[in-house]
Amino acid sequence: MQDTLEESRAQVRARILAWLADQQQAMQDLLQKVVDIDSGSRDEAGVTAVAAALRERLVAAGVAVEFVPVPGYGVLLQAQVPGPTEGAPILLMGHMDTVYPAGTVARRPFRVDAGRAYGPGVADMKSGLVMNVFVAEAFARCGGLTAPLRLFFSCDEEIGSPATREQIMQAARGARAVLNAEPGRVSGNLVTSRKGSMAVEFEVDGVAAHAGINPAAGASAIAAMAHKILALHALTDPAVGTTTNVGVVQGGIVPNMVAPLAKAELDVRYTAETDPDELFERVRAIVEAESLPRTQGRITGMRRTLPMKPTPDALLALYQRGAESLGFAVQGEFTGGAADSGLTASVGAPTLCGTGPVGGHPHTEREYCELSTLVPRAQAVALAIFEHP
Template sequence: MTARLMEQACSWLADQREAMAECLKTLVEIDSHSHDKAGNDAVADVIAGWLEADGIELKRTSRPHAGDILEARLEGTQAGHVLLMGHRDTVFPTGTVARRGYTQRGDLAFGPGVADMKAGLVLNCFVLRALRRLPSLPYPVHALFTADEEIGSLDGRAFIEEAVQGARAVFNAEPGRVSGNVVTARKGGAGFLIEVEGRAAHSGVNHADGASAIEALARKIVKLHALTDHAAGVTTNVGVIEGGMSRNTVAPWARAQLDVRFVSASQRERLYADIEAIVAEQELPGTSGSLTRTSAFLPLEARMSEVLFGHYQGHAARLGFAVEGEFTGGCSDAGFTASLGVPTLCGVGPVGAKMHTDEEVCRLDTLVPRAQAVAATLLDLGDLTGEGAKSPVSA
């Protein structure tokens, strides 16, 4: 029965390349920067129209300050759904489409967000449409379309964690690597705002009465950067600093933005504690520091994708393409689901390259086979409950 369902789904998808490319063009031609609610909601409108036309059940949750949350559902005969994930937002500011919209050169498509991850949204939609045409599904399939992943999923995370409850597996349609591989492990990461207060004084008349927030911050930055351990996969990077009033004033304030990356939850806990201690330490009399976390992603540890990747790799081979698992230092929503103990595979979207740049590109020849691989795998998952089960991790 399962083999017949896989054959039917893959057969329908085999004829959809041009339709998928046309849908990709439609989505790319809509500006949807993370802070552009209207643009993100316009993308949701288009997706909803495609899925409703095939009779797929939708739930849309209005959000006041972010793009709406859109969820699609197909029913199945057993408990334990499969979750497809994708984010509608891009890093490109509103107005980018007017300057450089969708273009196509042979099997290559260009445009803002074409790979990250509007091609993945199209893939998820066509997988749902293929499954909708089957006589029945062995278990339910849900798809979640969020709108703020590029800025840390501050609004979307709660919906992701709710949607994954009871799931047997997750496929996150971030772009496939330029190598053609999928992502089996990702770093977690966080952003912090460090603020230091000092005491102003004239730098020539009464320098000794001042307490330089800039000097205190500089000392902290040296300590923060010393936490980097490349061999262990831990990095710390202060990428933005600002502060002070004028050249001839001892600086009464300074602040910095810190980015950190880590491979495991245990590394994260140690790193957070070290950062808190460094910021709290008084570097100079009359100065004080405070720390605010501005974003957080949890890691996708390799053990949470291993069994699921084995299923995917086998079906990809039967479909005619070879694929390996790959580690990346970038973060994604896959870490949230994996850290809740649910087998998760990321980077299953069409193959892309040069994401977040003006040269971002998607390989159109990978639209169909990557969609077929996801559809075949999710129809043939069996029991994955033993894979890497663990207690939830908070961020």
């Protein structure tokens, strides 16, 4: 009887791998469809259109899909392939928003060159969404699950998941495993830990004055901002893994006026060993200090993403065994980029990230996906699910 069960499992495993092996062109077609939809964060219509394209494929395979409206951002896509019994699911994660503004697709739509696909969000992370959809479809068509398989695609990850973080953590609580399809590293490796991030928006008030007639009567918000930027950048400490970068600055009205206002946005990255509250207070002290007489700074907004705690060895090894059986090897690595995997790991869910197809140069016009990795990465994820104890 045991031999018969093992033989049956082996046959199902082979069917899953064979079905996925035949999906290269279908995966590429769906990838083109969703890449050619602008879906920047807060683009409700665009994010919803991406979700609709993914839903269409899932529903055709008999997978029930639910949209949860997220006003101002679009929708969450949730779907589930039932297991033989109810219980803790395995969660396939992704996000449908990108960093690119409306109109980007018109300027540089999906294209393929020398085996690489290019286009806005092609690696981060529309190829991962496509891969997860096909993995779910493989199990819906072939069977083989020992636990429910759940899809959870969010809509605001690129801006720190302000509207969905509670839903993400709730979905991950009690999950047997979370596989987040952020792009595989250029090396092909997976991500087993990540930095957390803070995005801090702040302003500086100054005093306006005529820059030629009575400049001493004014107090330049831009000059005060310059002092603050230098002090904030000085918080960077490679020894403990903290980096700071003021990446957006606006200020002043006209050149011949002492600037009465300046605004900026600060990006902070930190490891799981850092106390984020203490780090934030150091940022606050710099922002609120009177860098120049009669100027005053204030924080106007802050978003935080949690660091991803290290992936349990057993989950990494499970994926590695499947990959090895498919003919490729992967390791786990640390990255400074933040992701929703930090949220899932924070609630105790065993989390592996970077399971998506291999890609490079995310958040740039050079972003690409290695099309040859669509199928094997999908197969490796499927094996990790199939073999999960």
